[in-house]
Amino acid sequence: MTERVLTGDRVTGKLHLGHYVGSLQNRVALQDRYETFILLADVQALTTHFEKPDVIRTHLREIALDYLAVGIDPEKATLFVQSMIPEIAELTVFFSMLVTINTLRHNPTVKAESKADGLDEMTYGFLGYPVSQAADIAFCKATLVPVGEDQLPHLELARKIVRRFNELYKPVLAEPKPMVGDMPRLIGTDGSAKMSKSLGNAIELDCTSEELARKIKRAATDPARVHLGDRGHPDICPIYAYHRAFRAEGAPEIREGCERGTMGCSACKERLTKDLDLLVEPMRERRARYAAKPKEVDAMLAAGTERARGVARETMREVREAMSLDYFG
Ligand code: SF4
Incomplete structure (x- = not known):
């Protein structure tokens, strides 16, 4: 059965x-x-x-x-x-x-x-x-x-x-x-333990490209990284958690760049924004079709x-x- x-x-x-x-x-x-x-x-x-x-x-x-x-x-x-x-x-x-x-x-x-x-x-x-x-x-x-x-x-x-x-x-x-x-x-964009709409740290599935970029731009990172060259701690950074959750194959490279201080947070966020936009775009299209x-x-x-x-x-x-x-x- x-x-x-x-x-x-x-x-x-x-x-x-x-x-x-x-x-x-x-x-x-x-x-x-x-x-x-x-x-x-x-x-x-x-x-x-x-x-x-x-x-x-x-x-x-x-x-x-x-x-x-x-x-x-x-x-x-x-x-x-x-x-x-x-x-x-x-x-x-x-x-x-x-x-x-x-x-x-x-x-x-x-x-x-x-x-x-x-x-x-x-x-x-x-x-x-x-x-x-x-x-x-x-x-x-x-x-x-x-x-x-x-x-x-x-x-x-x-x-x-x-x-x-x-x-x-x-x-x-x-x-x-x-x-x-x-x-x-998934942790929230503010780094708190849980992504939740009521905590204001969520990225909704129906967000536009612009909203997505804005949310990622404002998301928390490792506070120890002030300048390019500062060594980072990806395990406390929500951006790294998202890289790992949504494009695991690229995560080792992000980790290495962050820990060595060779990858800047802006570049890291831009890469994530692109990957997430690719994931969400077909959802937006399907949603719009049904919403009509x-x-x-x-x-x-x-x-x-x-x-x-x-x-x-x-x-x-x-x-x-x-x-x-x-x-x-
Ligand atoms: S480089 Fe990426 S993983 Fe490292 S702290 Fe910056 S945003 Fe986070």
Whole structure:
């Protein structure tokens, strides 16, 4: 049986090069090897953006365009909208009986995220979003879930919930396995540990050539390099990290030039700008083509959502039967 992959994004902002390196390019490869379901997680976005539904509405389409721009093919992968699958909400309620409040409170990722978002008090929805994620995975019986290290606690919880369900009622759900790849986390243009739109250190996938050049020009470098001839430390420089992530074959030469002080930062940045522009240009073109046909994009999302919904209905029929909640046949 073909393995099924579930992956996706919270729809709170446009996608950037960090997403490309960390997950999008991997998804483009996955769609050829597995049955791939890609979730536009608008309900999960509500956990932090419940007062700004318009932001979610806008970004849903922007992210769909980002997916198409990087080469995700709706003929191969099922792209769907989380809130349009009510069965996920139903499964979340059933799953919520199988998880204690303490388990959720002690989830290290939930703790770290609530701190990062400056939440003094967590809502019920925020605290419980890992349960909703378990339902996202289980409704389509995904067997593989690509995750970063920080998402492993969520996947472990999903596995526990599925196991508990299967043992308690009937083994109708698939226990998902993590796919922890060597997907690197891209640092921000300011040199901070993570590229993130909210930190203002991201290069968006839809940026123009001019924006790209400006962002690279302003990006941090090794502060020890003031003059050409100063020896640099590429490992603390975001520009070197990008060379390595996007054109690994040229990275040894950059390292050598930086460490010996023979390559100037301006020349190093110019080379990176050229390479990134070559990478992003076909994405810009694809994005523009799809952006000119918003009705087609909506129809594609609606078709993917309908397909996912069919799978969800079948799973919930089995879930209800397993739980003896199938009252009227
Ligand atoms: S030469 Fe390149 S890698 Fe070295 S500090 Fe300058 S920008 Fe960074």
